[in-house]
Amino acid sequence: MDVPTILSGSALILLVDLAPGAALSFALFPKLDFDWVMRAGLAALLGLTPAFILYFLDKNFGVPITFESSLYTWLLCIILGVFIWQVRVKRDF
Secondary structure (H helix, E strand, O other): OOHHHHHHHHHHHHHHHHHHHHHHHHHHOOOOOOOHHHHHHHHHHHOOHHHHHHHHHHHHHOOOOOHHHHHHHHHHHHHHHHHHHHHHHHHHO
16 A cells, blocks of 8 residues: 555544544534644544444344445534534524
């Protein structure tokens, strides 16, 4: 493997993990003054949420884990996180 392939793969993995985590961290803690290290750590931890949701749906409701279900769960976490964050920020002003 060459260096550009490794870097692009690493960037994709970071995007897949950090995007829902960042959205959920802003939804849960919209106004707290976190520094970027704390926010990144929280985003990395919360980025596992789509995987836990998929596992729960698979074991309890028999929803198979496919590319489509993974994509929809990932997008749902991001969209709900951003929506809740916007509602909470506008409500506090």
